[in-house]
Amino acid sequence: MARRINQKCVACAQLSVAKARQLHGESGDGCWVEKRCHRRRSHYRNRQGLNEKRRVEYRQQVEVAKPDDGVERVSLEVAESTLPYANLYIWREKRKDAPVHAISATVIQDGQKVLEVEPIHCAGYRKRQLERYMEQKVMPYLKERFGITHFSNEIRLEPIECPLKDCPLKESFEFGGATDD
Template sequence: MPKPLDPKCQLCSKLPTTQAKVLHGTAGDGCWNPRICHNRRSFYRHRSQNNSAEIDAIAVEPPATYFAVLYLYKEPGDKPLHAMSAELWLGQQPICRLEPIHCFGLTAGKIRAYTDQVLQAFAKQYGVSLYQYKDMFEITSSYCPVRPCPLHPES
């Protein structure tokens, strides 16, 4: 069985020789061996080129399906929702965006009703059936894009 590839040598092979000698020579971690390192670095550099030459690559267009994602701006844990937004995607591209809104004073029921209205609006606008969000992403409140925002007072 062949010896496994050394990840340290793989990274080193991408460096210029002078930088590799400084990093791994006597001033560095001491693993530089002039008898073997030049050949090993060459092997690792050309290995990826040789392997990629043997493998054919094809491009297949991904299926173009509609899906909606929901972005929730909140702190981790059981903290209240600060803001939210949504996007409608077709395949690999977003095609429609609900601008973010603050959720101050909205109850859980009102937020749920609002997110359902957003799905219905996306579905009506593009003539598709959307029953739920494909994914929900929680983003920390400090990244809230809504202005003005209590977290980002104007200077």
Template sequence: MVKALPEKCRKCGMLSAQQAQALHGTEGDGCWKPSVCYSRRSYARNRDRINQTRSRKRKEGELEQIPVEFEPLSQIVFGVLVVYRQAGVDTPVHAIAAEIWQGQEKVAIVPPVHCSGMVPSQVHQYVGKMLSVLEERYGIKKFASQTRLDPQLCGLRPCPLQG
């Protein structure tokens, strides 16, 4: 049987890398091991999604797949709000972007914009402005979902986090 992930590692995975190193590094309890901790923390953060994907792939291999053509599904246009921010309740928003999908295909993007220096009301105003443009062009009145990405994945250059 597989050994469960220690509770300490699960909690550590929810911290930022700097916080985890300060708490468990040389100044902390000394259990930080770079060769193990980066991947273990990533797994702790994403384990539910990883395990669900593994399980789905196992089941897909066993089951017959029956494609269903449904014309209205391919006509549905929706938007996904992409927010670059660290995990946590009150972490600041690093950048915001959006993706526009039609059915199962991405048809357009709103490129990311850094939110450094913006107060929360300004971020909400920008999202409102983005929605008004998307409503005008695609008829999207609200986002279907929101995706959170780590600020380290920000593709904007220059970026305050990238030095």
């Protein structure tokens, strides 16, 4: 298992050598070790780039090491235009009995969004009311305009991600959330 990152050393690595010696040397907290700190500071400054380079090299090794399984691989062209499909977006908490906060839909054709049904808040709506809204308003419109009879995907989003401007959850999160005192 990898050694934990020393947050003190990460902060120190961003300082100049003179400033680091002053803060952490004999006149400071005493953690500066001449033999070790130069190398450690360099490691922490270049850590992200080195790790990314290591990952790329590993991926290349894995690709080279894959045995040829004797299977012929063919790439075929995709049809020029694709049929449109609809996604249903449901803003609700993860638990199964959570109420639906908001609901929306989009239609995608040829990889681009061509229609977006504006999201609505569902506060106070019962399950049957939501089903009726989808069956009587949304689906007939999608069927008439695009020939869509069902949603391809149901995408669950957290209520705090609600896109509506007048969402009461956003206000309670912004003003009632944690403060930095």
